[in-house]
Amino acid sequence: MEALLRYIRSLTSFSTENWALLQPALTQKTFRKKEFLLKEGTVCRSLFFIVKGYCKSYYEIDGIVKNTGFFFENEIATNVSSFGSGQKSEFNIAACEPLTAIIIDKEKLFEAAKNSIEIETLGRHCIRLFATKQEEFANLFQLYTPQERLEYIEARYPALLQRVSLSQLASFLGVTRETLSRIRKRRSQV
Amino acid sequence: MEALLRYIRSLTSFSTENWALLQPALTQKTFRKKEFLLKEGTVCRSLFFIVKGYCKSYYEIDGIVKNTGFFFENEIATNVSSFGSGQKSEFNIAACEPLTAIIIDKEKLFEAAKNSIEIETLGRHCIRLFATKQEEFANLFQLYTPQERLEYIEARYPALLQRVSLSQLASFLGVTRETLSRIRKRRSQV
DNA sequence: ATGATTTTGTGACGATCGTCACAGGACAAA
């Protein structure tokens, strides 16, 4: 739980009273590898603050898995649009390793926020971070080639490469695993 | 100004007192075609609510313009990450037509939000909408081929096609104008 | 240690894309 408080205080000033107010919204839970945090077709009613392990978001289209994001320790995983609008999620979030997360319940969070502008502000910061990350990855695809995308991840998210297999990474980069393999080969030959 | 109030009330409940509190943060301004709303290298200190006309966000990399978004009437254009973090913007926003916008000043908005949880909540909703749209377009690139992306825009944003030239659209879809032309040809021949 | 499963690399081939070059059409200004 202390990890979450540290995370919050890195975003915005947050009193111990507000931390107490927030407690009813928090539950700690563990997930086995491949277990769902969020399943396609269900409504997302939680934020998942990752304490240990990592998970991924992915679409399954015509039986093919397409990874859209990886989430590691001290990050929040969720489906912003489903969480915000109450509509069904179009993608899954699943643990890639045994995972421990603090689940922040939407309804109880909103109740707490009604009486605390600091909590409301915290919510805004969380969404802002999410929007920034989405923007970063949207640009990654709109602006760069697959090879440049790989180099961007290598430079900016080296930890991701350490923990995610090349097949999983290829799916995330929007190419087949064969293509990723050839990009790596091409590059080493130059 | 009424358009902005209608926009706000479509997002969240908003009293006339809060509307009055918000007034100091608002300025109306017109832009000529090709004029900058936000220039690369400067910090984004405003939200631009578009009353009439439209604008685009774009990167200029090695002299090549890459469009990343179009913003029309009753939408808010901004650079969320620059607006939120205070860092310099890496892209431009420029009017594509003569444009009228209500400029919402960041500092004065934050002052107003300090004393009003309704305004703070409004800010959260604005960012949420932005995050949702970013997510939508990030997925468009991660999941679909150029042809499927075109079909998605045709189905979901037909108005965009009416107002944006094919060259501009090609840049937005992440392909050259020649490729977009051939996609359209291929499709009509089937 | 052994066998099964997963992950990665690679060759062949066709499809798609980017680049360069050029031509025709739409539109606005003189």
Place this chain on the structure above:
DNA sequence: TTTGTCCTGTGACGATCGTCACAAAATCAT
């Protein structure tokens, strides 16, 4: 009308990617 500019289409060619197939390497469970 004429000129100039911008937008769109298309042909040629090389580069890159996806698909299918198979093999090697690494990992996991027993």
